[in-house]
Amino acid sequence: LSFSDPQWKFYGDSAKVETFDGRQVLRLENSAAARPDVRLQDGTIDVDVMTSRRRSFVYFNFRVQKEGEYEDFYLRPHKSTLPDAAQYAPVYQGQSAWQLYYGVRGTAAPDIVPNVWQHLRIVLSGRRAAFFLGDTVKPFMVVPRLARDPQPGYIVLIASVPGGTPGNGVAARYSNLNVRPGVIAYDFANAPAEPALPAGVIDKWDVGPAFAAPDSAVSAIAPEWVSSFRSLPIEPDGFVELHRHVPMPKVTRYVGAVARVRVIAERAGTRRLDLGFSDRATVFLNGTVIFSGDATYDFAARRDGLIAFDQASLYLPLRAGTNEISVVVTDRFGGWGIMGRFPDMTGLRLQQ
Known part of the structure; x- marks a missing residue:
């Protein structure tokens, strides 16, 4: 998907399409870019991403139904290799549920290397999702159960930096975005099972x-x-x-x-x-x-x-x-x- 395509909707003055490292790049900082014409339920998303080491949040929203209703994935570059460096969470009524989804439910510890291009791949199949960074063979995180009911939806890219964050460097650059509906580029047969609940749970x-x-x-x-x-x-x-x-x-x-x-x-x-x-x-x-x-x-x-x-x-x-x-x-x-x-x-x- 070319970032110069007029189907893109940009939000925030810092969203810019530019040439960087000899490639077309979408630059985001406290801004967003949406492709409401994309319809993806199951399939594969590939994109190159470059981050900094500043405290920042680099998002890729998928299966977006409307504003405030979608599945959310994001990187915390400042937490690289820590247990919650990457996060999956559903969003309902504009509210992310990240405090409810952690560990096998939605967090992992990838190595997010600053100021270099890393390839991000997201593979969706029904309730399951696999996430890759810098490697398209072994995922760093497999979510056994996405929270929201699977439905076709569009994609949104977002990058944000909390106010008062020190340092410099662009929060996120994206390049070479490719969305392939229906292509399941990962075998979920060996994916982890959903964890069993202990006895006595209030149901x-x-x-x-x-x-x-x-x-x-x-x-x-x-x-x-x-x-x-x-x-x-x-x-x-x-x-x-x-x-x-x-x-x-x-x-x-x-x-x-x-x-x-x-x-x-x-x-x-x-x-x-x-x-x-x-x-x-x-x-x-x-x-x-x-x-x-x-x-x-x-x-x-x-x-x-x-x-x-x-x-x-x-x-x-x-x-x-x-x-x-x-x-x-x-x-x-x-x-x-x-x-x-x-x-x-x-x-x-x-x-x-």
Whole structure:
């Protein structure tokens, strides 16, 4: 795809098509370029990319349905060879869920060499994707399950540099872009299987409507937050991805919702619940606050806010019979989710 093709849509003053290293190049820095005429579901994307070592984010969005709805892949050149140097994440309602997709679900540690051309290849087949950098034989990352339902969509290239980032060098240059729908240039037969969930996972949550949440811990549940509920299933990874299911209100920072589950205990006693959340959670047991936690991303404090079952272990004083666990879960950015498991389900039953 020639970058001089008029089908390209450019966003941002720094998006430029130029000649560099004797080749046609798309130069991006805090800018984007889209090809809305491209329709790719399964196939192969090849492109040469050149980055710097500045703190920056070099994106290749694919299967884009519309603004704010797409699959996202990006490089973090400043984190070259670190576990999250490359990132896959779905985007719903304009919100990336990168805090929910890491490890085998969506991060890897390629060597991103600055100021040289490296060949990037992305191969898509149904729910699976393989990513290559500087090598078209062995992928550095194979995602066993893309989150969004496979649909044809277009592509968008983006590069961004956070404000105040020191150093110099163009965030990203792209060259020799080739999109081949229907060509699956990787054999997924030996791809890793989806990881199995541990026992005792809560497999669905009742979730109320979204609301604009305060930028602080919640100490009480407002009546309108529980005015209605709908049952939401977990993803194969064990969490409910709330941006996928819950329409967002117009908020400037935090969005929240109440996620509820009822557990029936044969007898009274203290039972452990492992809880994962993004970003903040306040837990009510039978109407009483028993826990509040904050895992909001904090760059200065080096806190990534990744969701996991081991974020918190709560020891619940359950009564005999039905117990209601309500979690007010709020999010600022990076992924809005809730997950939980009872390591020992003996004498317990989740109310269906």
